[in-house]
Amino acid sequence: MSPMTKSELIERLASKQTHLMQKDVELAVKLVLDQISMALAKDDRVEIRGFGSFALHHRPARVGRNPKTGEPVEIPPKRVPHFKPGKEMRERVNANAQAEAEAAAAAAKAAQAAADGQG
């Protein structure tokens, strides 16, 4: 299925509520994403109940190698954003996947039965 982009998210949010104009929704979406990014840049955690949490993972400095010359290169410590889905998110995303898998299995079984009936 096609992914939802930021502009689609803005359109959807604008259509789902009445007090904000599309332009304000756009600013609000940018502000929320910017607040999350800023919190992470300060190494603060972001905790959204039922959705998930964002936090930085710290990667220590290490010695790597230049793949062309084989020379050792010092790689500085890095911080990377990490997202951990919350309980409700995990359950909802998975519940639907289970239902889809069962439907697909049932359809395959029915097709097989029909094929056997013909054969």
Place this chain on the structure above:
Amino acid sequence: MALTKAELADALFDELGLNKREAKEFVDLFFEEIRERLEGGEEVKLSGFGNFELRSKNQRPGRNPKTGEEIPISARRVVTFRPGQKLRLRVEFDATRR
């Protein structure tokens, strides 16, 4: 200190002038919309921030860590987040070490 929905609503109030109720509603709606898309099997790509992606995991053998009993871990769909280039660059270096 952790950033939560309450602080996000405060920022919408302070910086965009939404009233408190609108701000709270907006924050709830924002996360619910993303969650609904993922629940429906669609990925969400937010440029400059990152992509919420879905991965299907096959059933694999597991074990109850307490009893040692073997229990298969059922096939499941999980959400992963791939931070975008802009977000990665923004957080990459530890400011306290520079």
